Amino acid sequence: MKINLKVWRQKNTNTAGKLVEYQLDNVSEDMSFLEMFDVLNDSLTRKGEDPVTFDHDCREGICGMCSMYINGRAHGPQTGATTCQLHMRSFNDGDTIVVEPWRARAFPVIKDLMVDRSAFDRIIQSGGMYR
Amino acid sequence: MSKTGLAVYLDFADAIKRDGRKTIEAKYGNLFEMYEKITGENPYELPMMIYPAVHYTMGGLWVDYNLMTTIPGLYALGEANFSDHGANRLGASALMQGLADGYFVIPYTIGDYLATIGPADKIPVDSPAFKEAEQKVHAQVEQLLAIKGTRPVDELHKELGHIMWEYCGMSRTAEGLKLAKQKIQALKKEFWTNVKVLGDSEEMNQALEQASRVADFIELGELMVDDALNREESCGGHFREEHQTPDGEALRDDANFAYVAAWEYQGEGKPEVLNKEVLEFENVKLTQRSYK
Structure with missing residues (x-):
């Protein structure tokens, strides 16, 4: 599949960001959305360009670390699924996909698609969850 | 297929x-x-x-009964330590250990430790040990950034994973493990001369973070291979093809290997020293398990 990406690039919290376009020509429909970003980052790194920063950890749908706001929806088109469990077969050849960080005043962007979630950690630490 | x-x-x-x-x-x-x-x-x-999944290291940091490592005040909980699971660590045993350590052990033992120290015992940042550790980290970070090679960290990480999967998976042979050791040593050389880490150390840098971890994984991978070579028996997730019963089940050697192997770091480039912690069974008898 061919995929056109518009990815939010932002150097740090204090710098203005913008959407940057990338094109990937060899995306497999079996790739997860994050694996597609690994492919992008591999090619950026080889070209000497700064890879895209994004959160991820277990990549098996458990930890809740991966975020990404995909085409205006948290975690993309599926419901009840994390971004790592979203696969490229949910998209069509030639699609343009817009990827942004989760935007909220309480979660400032650290870099690119990674936001500072410590406000949320403080809520959990104070016992404010799972009541 | x-x-x-x-x-x-x-x-x-x-x-x-x-x-x-x-x-x-x-x-x-x-x-x-x-x-x-x-x-x-x-x-x-x-x-x-x-598809069979890789089940971690089947081990972790040495801890005492209070879950403290060999470094006073440093505790290791859950999967990071070696304590509760045996040679096999399948299914949800990791959850068991996380919950047992978190609920039943650490709430009591950490308080016991904290009661023995006070604010005056805080290690000052100008102490020689602190300075040495800090300098070491800085030096490694600068070294990784200065290599400016051609291969992304992720690629080298995956290569290590493939070596471990191929030769140090559930089924191992002495021949394969020896080959794995050579391959890991070659990969280590490649990593430290040809890794490509962009950016700098003053910003969020995931490639640099991953490179630091892969450097550790290379050391850990080699140690796992050494451990698998040393253990001349089959046991749990460690199936040495040379050691099996006539019908293909794991063949243990309790006379020589009924111990936990605690490998002790000796410094860069030096082989780790094996400490044996003998397994004593008081209420159950060691038996052969059959999955058939």
């Missing part, structure tokens, strides 16, 4: 016919839903592609 060439099929058709879809749904519904998300195939209608 699936198109990856790596999976075999597990067919639920007979079970669904025998017990009905509702029963299977009640037992495995969540799992089947996850499977469909990953593969795009409906496991109620098509056989499932299955």
